[in-house]
Amino acid sequence: MQIQTIGLNHHTAPLEIRERVSLTPDQVRQAYKTRRGFARIEGVVIVSTCNRTELYVAGAVALGEVLSWWESLTGVERADFVDYLYWYQDAEAYDHLFRVASGLDSMVLGETQILGQVKDAYQLADAYKAVGPLHRLFHYALRVGKRAHSETGISHNALSMGHAVVELAKKVFGDIAPLTALVVGTGDMGALVSRHLHASGVQKILVANRTADNARALARELDATIVELTHLDEAMRQSDIIVSSTSAPAPVITIPMARRAFKGQTQRLRFLFDLAVPRDVDPGVAKLGSGIFLYDVDDLKGIVQANRLQRQKEAIKVERIIREEQETFVEELGATRVGPVIRSLREKAENIRQTELTKALDRLPNLTEQERAVVDDATRLMINKFLNDAMVSIRSWGNDGDKAVYIEALRDLFRLTEPDDGNEQHPVAGDVAPEQ
């Protein structure tokens, strides 16, 4: 059985192409309904997200057929998108799907959303009984994704400024829920970081802004308290996390002000994030106490950069998992390919043996129980020894696409009937827990 992947993603195609050929859930449903028109498609799963549209197809289907199908679904002529496509077959196709599921192929390396999307795509296809022989492949892919996230740190460590602020705060304080955060300046950046802090469970958020309207809207959204800029030092005194991102031309938090605010508490852990350019916090504030940490935009970028490197290191571990799973998958696939022919060959030999054995024993009525057993053993050993080399060879054909024709030859040669394995029972990937 041939498995191929035809698709495009953010690496190969610009957005204006991706949006034209992507398939909405309804179109995907439509696709599953119309797939019967293509007799040679044994199974299909369509993964379509904003960054990729991919068709996983099982069966001896020509690329042209798949493309016409895609054309008919989207109404976009193939000439418009064929240059952006990739086309993977068999081992390359498995590898690609495993990389997609584990987040290695994503725009944000190691993101976890794609695993859920692959799972949804698989379940939708399953609902239309379209998966066919792809069941095992997707089962493996979901397992690769799950293992990547649980066994490696591929999805750990923040890659955006907002997340990095929360991450740093957690590195210092641990549990940030009981803390107080002060946000000075409620422009885009301030609002973004406030939302991140709020979403991470920080219960008490204070906001201060030059224009009260802006602050009021944000305060309502996040259940925060508004602080007058004139009382900034008092608010600073109460706060553990201080984020400043105003557009003021001169520092908003000066050394004398910080000294006043932190008087007698210079050892208390405090994290100041200065996200403004020009800077809002006088760099000297960091030297006021051993408990004070001050990070500006460049420092945060440095953290994000270090995190990216960290994820890249973890990606190597994910690659290892992919290789492992791919090996087992290929082995299993090989076994399912040659399993039926091995079984029929054995059955045929055993049937012959039984028939001839019964005849022979009928003609030798005087044999003792022990003698009958010897004859039985001898015939069985003969058959086994004779077939042994053949079995070893046949098993090795399983993982070798070029030798698929040998299996057919073997069937012809021994006139083996097709065992009834046309409808293989595949369990739905039930042992893969749902994503949180």
Next chain:
Amino acid sequence: MGQTLSIITFFGYLGASVFYVGALYDGRREQWGRWGALLGWSAQTIFLAHNAWVVRGFPVVTLYDWMSFFVWLMISLFLASQIRRSYAHIGSFLVPIVFLLWLISQFLAHHNTAAGTPLIGGWLGLHIALATASYAAFLLAAVFGIMYMEKERELKNKKVRLFYYRLPPLEDMDEMGARLIMIGVPLLTVALYLGAQWAKLVWGHYWSWTAKETWSFVIWVVYLGYLALRWFFGWRGHRTAIYAMVAFLLVIINFWGINLLFPGAGSF
């Protein structure tokens, strides 16, 4: 049998040290470290149990015994604490230190400083055990101090590398260090009290200001000082981390220097 067990202990703890340090770079080595620690610990447990059986009592007579027992206690505590996985990386700091202590105890064994008194009573055993437990708590507090300083250094320099990614949050480490000292101080207090009672029983006076006694008293005051500074003067984080490290240096001087320089009563 004793020698075989010591060799197993050596390789167990050596392996544990190497793998736990390695675990900072690749978390998968951690379980190897744990197996190594468990192997060394099992061998040492048998060894100590055997000694206890031979002397029919608490198996601590010489300084060497005591250090070996201390190491055993540390590893026991560490392995027990492994139930909470978030503190697994203590091992990267603690296990090598403890392994070093164990090695030194093995060299001391050849000196065979049999300074112990034959008068091992129940109270004396308790005195030793409590003092040991308090030192164990102080060592752990110092290890948290080291970890705190390492992580703080990376955060302050804004060059995040290993410790930023691997170690627990600063505040948690600060809190753990303080809690350990809070446990250690009462233990040491009771140990000193029992020691004084025993001294009265054996030598006729509670306290005789020997080098050892004086130094133990200093240690007690120093750790009491830690708690006072934390509770009443708002000391936190950086300063308490350094304090815990320096204070433990005093403990080391206590059982190294004093025991070897002034071999008198109470030599462990």
